[in-house]
Amino acid sequence: MSTVSTAFEKAQAEDRAALVGxxxxxxxxxxxxxxxxxxxxxxxxxxxxxxxxxxxxxMDGPVIADAVYRALKGGTRIADVFDTVTxxxxxxxxxxxxxxxxxxxxxxxxxxxxxxxxxxxAGLITPDLxxxxxxxxxxxxxxxxxxxxxxxAPSSTPTRIEQITKLCxxxxxxxxxxxITGTKEAVSSVAGGTVARIRQHTDLPVAVGLGVNTRDQAxxxxxxxxxxxxxxxxxxxxxxxxxPDEGVAAVRALTADLAEGVRRSR
Amino acid sequence: MAAIEQLAKEYEAARTDxxxxxxxxxxLTNYAARPTLVSEAKRFGAxxxxxxxxxxxxxxxxxxxxxxxxxxxxxxxxxxxxxKTRVIAETGAGQxxxxxxxxxxxxxxxxAVYMGEEDTRRQxxxxxxxxxxxxxxxxxxxxxxxxxxxxxxxxxxxVTTVETTHYCIGSVGGPHPFPMMVRDFxxxxxxxxxxxVLHIAGRxxxxxxxxxxxxxxxxxxxxxxxxxxxVRLIGCEAGGDGDGRPERTAATLTLGSPGVLHGMxxxxxxxxxxxxxxxxxxxxxxxYPGVGPEHAWLKDTGRAEYRSVSDxxxxxxxxxxxxxxxxxxxxxxxxxxxxxxALGRELGPGALILVNLSGRGDKDVxxxxxxxxx
Numbered sequence: 001m002s003t004v005s006t007a008f009e010k011a012q013a014e015d016r017a018a019l020v021g022x023x024x025x026x027x028x029x030x031x032x033x034x035x036x037x038x039x040x041x042x043x044x045x046x047x048x049x050x051x052x053x054x055x056x057x058x059m060d061g062p063v064i065a066d067a068v069y070r071a072l073k074g075g076t077r078i079a080d081v082f083d084t085v086t087x088x089x090x091x092x093x094x095x096x097x098x099x100x101x102x103x104x105x106x107x108x109x110x111x112x113x114x115x116x117x118x119x120x121x122a123g124l125i126t127p128d129l130x131x132x133x134x135x136x137x138x139x140x141x142x143x144x145x146x147x148x149x150x151x152x153a154p155s156s157t158p159t160r161i162e163q164i165t166k167l168c169x170x171x172x173x174x175x176x177x178x179x180i181t182g183t184k185e186a187v188s189s190v191a192g193g194t195v196a197r198i199r200q201h202t203d204l205p206v207a208v209g210l211g212v213n214t215r216d217q218a219x220x221x222x223x224x225x226x227x228x229x230x231x232x233x234x235x236x237x238x239x240x241x242x243x244p245d246e247g248v249a250a251v252r253a254l255t256a257d258l259a260e261g262v263r264r265s266r
Numbered sequence: 267m268a269a270i271e272q273l274a275k276e277y278e279a280a281r282t283d284x285x286x287x288x289x290x291x292x293x294l295t296n297y298a299a300r301p302t303l304v305s306e307a308k309r310f311g312a313x314x315x316x317x318x319x320x321x322x323x324x325x326x327x328x329x330x331x332x333x334x335x336x337x338x339x340x341x342x343x344x345x346x347x348x349x350k351t352r353v354i355a356e357t358g359a360g361q362x363x364x365x366x367x368x369x370x371x372x373x374x375x376x377x378a379v380y381m382g383e384e385d386t387r388r389q390x391x392x393x394x395x396x397x398x399x400x401x402x403x404x405x406x407x408x409x410x411x412x413x414x415x416x417x418x419x420x421x422x423x424x425v426t427t428v429e430t431t432h433y434c435i436g437s438v439g440g441p442h443p444f445p446m447m448v449r450d451f452x453x454x455x456x457x458x459x460x461x462x463v464l465h466i467a468g469r470x471x472x473x474x475x476x477x478x479x480x481x482x483x484x485x486x487x488x489x490x491x492x493x494x495x496x497v498r499l500i501g502c503e504a505g506g507d508g509d510g511r512p513e514r515t516a517a518t519l520t521l522g523s524p525g526v527l528h529g530m531x532x533x534x535x536x537x538x539x540x541x542x543x544x545x546x547x548x549x550x551x552x553x554y555p556g557v558g559p560e561h562a563w564l565k566d567t568g569r570a571e572y573r574s575v576s577d578x579x580x581x582x583x584x585x586x587x588x589x590x591x592x593x594x595x596x597x598x599x600x601x602x603x604x605x606x607x608a609l610g611r612e613l614g615p616g617a618l619i620l621v622n623l624s625g626r627g628d629k630d631v632x633x634x635x636x637x638x639x640x
Contacts, residue, residue: 055542056414056527058421065408078539102526106540128529130267155268155428179426 003094004122004147004170007046008205008226017222017262019044020207021255022098022231023238024051025084026076027067032244034087039252040234041093044259048088049125049229052081052099059127061182063232067239078107082119089120096147096170098125104137113140123147123170131163138167149173154194158201165202171227172198176210182232186211192224218261228262230254269428270529274443276348281450286343293339297372298329300336300454304462304620309590311619315610318617321466322593323459323487325624332596332625333455333483334365334436340451342369345432352376352431356420358385358413358479359551359598360392361625362436367401377401380419382412385550391629410544413479413554417528437480438558441529445558452486459620460490467618473498473609476622477601478572479516479552481561483624492569501561502605504547505574516545518557519565519572532559548577548633549597551625579604581637584627596625597633 011018021040025033037048053068053076060068081097088095097116104112104124116124123146129137131150141148147170152161155178165172174194176186186208195206207227212218218228234251241247280286294300303324311320325333338355345353353375357363363379370377379396383405386393396403409415417440424433435444438452456474463471474491476484478501491497506515512535515521522533525540535543535555547553564570575583580597583604587595595603599622606621613619627634634640 054540055409056418058418058528059425061422069409072541102534102536102542103540105526106536106538128526133531153268157268157271160267178428180422183426 004047004096007094008171011046012226017225018046018207018227019259019262020047020049020227020229021045021234022049022051022229023234024053024064024068024071025081026053026071026074027235028070028238028244028247029074030076030080030083032238032247034084035248036238036251037084037088038091039248040255041088041091043252043255045093045255047094047096049096049098049231050081050084050088052078052097052103054100054103057100059180061180061232063182063235063239067235078103082115085116085119085121094122095120096123096125096149097121098127101126101129109136109140110143113144113146117144117146121146123149125149125173127151131167134167151175152194152198154178154190158197161198162201165198165204168202168204171205171207172202173229174198174206174208174225176208179210181210184211185213186217186221188220191221195225215257215261218258219264222262222264228258230258269424270441270443272348276344277443277447280344280347286347290340290343294336294454298335298339299327301458302327304459304466306466307591310587311610313590314586314607315619316613317615318610318613318619319467320606320610321463321471321618321620322623323455323620325455325483325622326593326595326599326626330361330365330368331628332361332365333452333486334362335368336454336486337436337448337451337482338362338365338369338434341432341434342373342375345375346373348432350430350432352378352427353434354378354380354420354423354431355434355436356380356413356416357436358382358416358553359549359596360385360389360396360629361551363401363403364392364395364399366434367396367399370401371399378404378423380404380406380416380423382406382410382416384411385413388633389550389629390632412545412550414542421528436482438482438485438560439480439528439530439532439556445530445560448482449485449489449560452482453489455483455486455622456488456490459487463620469618470494470497471618471620472613473500474620474622475500475502475602475606475609477502477552477598477624478519478557478561479504479554479598480556481558483622485558485560487622488564488570499564499570500605500609501570501572502575502601503572504549504552504601505576506546508576508578513543514546515574516547516553516555517574518555519561520574527556530556530559532562533557548580549601551596551598552601573605575601575604583607584634585638593623594627595623596627597630599624
């Protein structure tokens with residue numbers, strides 16, 4: 001049983017959705033990113049997604065793209081991502097790494113899985129890895145007992161959803177809208193439809209990401225999904241803070257707000 | 267995935283539809299001015315290429331001034347066929363952007379072109395051309411503000427607007443079916459040139475030379491010659507300022523390693539952790555850290571050779587062709603011209619070299635004037 005599954009089961013037992021929070025490692029610097037992630041754990045996030053900063057983040061809008069650009073310019077390396085994961089895991093919260101595929105490909109999927117597992121990581125979220133090309137990652141994640149989260153889009157066909165959900169472990173990531181992170185607001189009717197279509201193919205928990213910024217939006221999504229994923233709103237708090245302490249405090253406050261949202265609607 | 271699956275299906279249907287192929291052929295002939303000429307560059311061959319006989323495939327004479335129109339006409343017809351009303355494109359040198367804006371004007375489609383801010387500055391003429399043709403030019407300020415970043419933004423647009431919008435990729439890169447489809451639309455260059463060279467010289471060339479950024483003009487001219495084992499295929503990559511570090515070049519096949527970018531597995535300029543490197547070339551159109559996957563295959567199988575040509579060598583080629591032939595080549599194409607000069611000196615008199623002159627250099631006169639101080 002993975003720690004991610006445990007987190008979703010705990011949320012379900014409490015009759016609420018799980019809160020999944022995203023932050024990129026190394027932004028605005030390594031220590032602040034770790035402190036912000038730990039603040040999220042303390043304030044009610046059930047799972048943390050640690051972003052691996054990448055030079056060409058195609059799924060991300062300006063907020064996250066700028067943050068990871070700055071993290072890379074600040075010298076963030078994969079070892080820093082693993083350190084961040086370890087800090088979160090040591091605090092008792094499940095940590096997944098969200099990464100584009102090329103850094104894993106270059107590192108070597110098995111070596112990456114081995115080092116992520118020994119850092120205490122629970123698995124990977126892979127936005128640009130297609131099922132057709134996933135063979136090496138399936139083998140590596142099996143070998144090192146890691147979760148693997150693939151994304152389903154509103155445009156995904158039933159055949160595609162079947163193919164994707166069969167490979168997922170931990171949860172299924174439902175993208176709420178056709179677009180990129182941090183630019184549009186989720187529309188519950190679209191996201192709800194995607195979640196319903198996913199449930200026809202799997203019993204895994206389904207978490208909804210993209211376009212969730214506020215407690216009310218979290219509550220809306222929590223009404224039909226098993227998890228609510230929030231990223232850009234957290235990153236924006238860190239980016240806009242005049243000093244690291246204020247950024248961490250803002251992240252903590254938003255987490256508490258969202259944690260209330262995911263508990264409200266049922 | 268749904269979008270590229272739809273595209274693959276539509277393209278498969280279109281390419282075997284006589285109505286589609288006839289309409290494309292008509293546009294290529296009566297709008298884009300194909301077939302383009304093959305001109306013999308006698309003075310250039312004698313003075314700069316060791317006496318080798320040099321033939322130029324004149325894509326610079328195609329409508330809009332480069333080979334890019336070949337692919338764009340195919341893709342805009344496909345856009346209309348799919349019932350979409352908006353076309354987006356990325357562009358480096360601006361030639362693909364101009365071609366896309368042109369074809370959209372012709373077919374009455376909305377057009378937006380993403381272009382790195384650095385490139386909007388160094389290719390300002392093409393920015394004006396696109397705007398006059400009715401396209402929206404969107405400067406991209408992310409990353410190194412060049413072609414790769416423009417492509418990132420175009421993908422982000424596409425994922426948001428896919429129901430109404432077709433992404434018209436200009437290079438032989440990106441996810442399937444783009445590398446195959448763009449290759450198919452560009453292979454007319456080599457099909458024409460092979461016949462033309464046989465007609466002019468009575469034999470196949472010893473080598474075909476083309477510049478390679480993403481690689482569309484090179485695949486276009488190479489493809490028909492692939493079965494001709496005796497014909498060497500030589501791609502000239504941007505060697506940049508020549509200090510030897512990969513990040514000061516855009517010489518992906520010469521200095522890169524395999525990886526995944528923009529939906530394709532190919533050679534990339536990347537660091538030890540898979541981060542894409544910044545690139546440099548004096549020519550905006552070659553300034554890209556990846557390369558079409560078919561070139562990666564041609565390199566790995568040994569069927570094609572890839573060489574690095576520095577900014578300085580390319581500028582020497584540019585000047586040589588201007589002065590001996592009265593042709594101002596694009597800075598991209600100047601890399602192929604410089605490649606032919608080196609190859610001609612290696613092979614000597616009696617050699618027959620076909621060079622793909624992929625575009626004209628009007629857009630580059632400001633860069634060249636500054637470089638030569640004229």
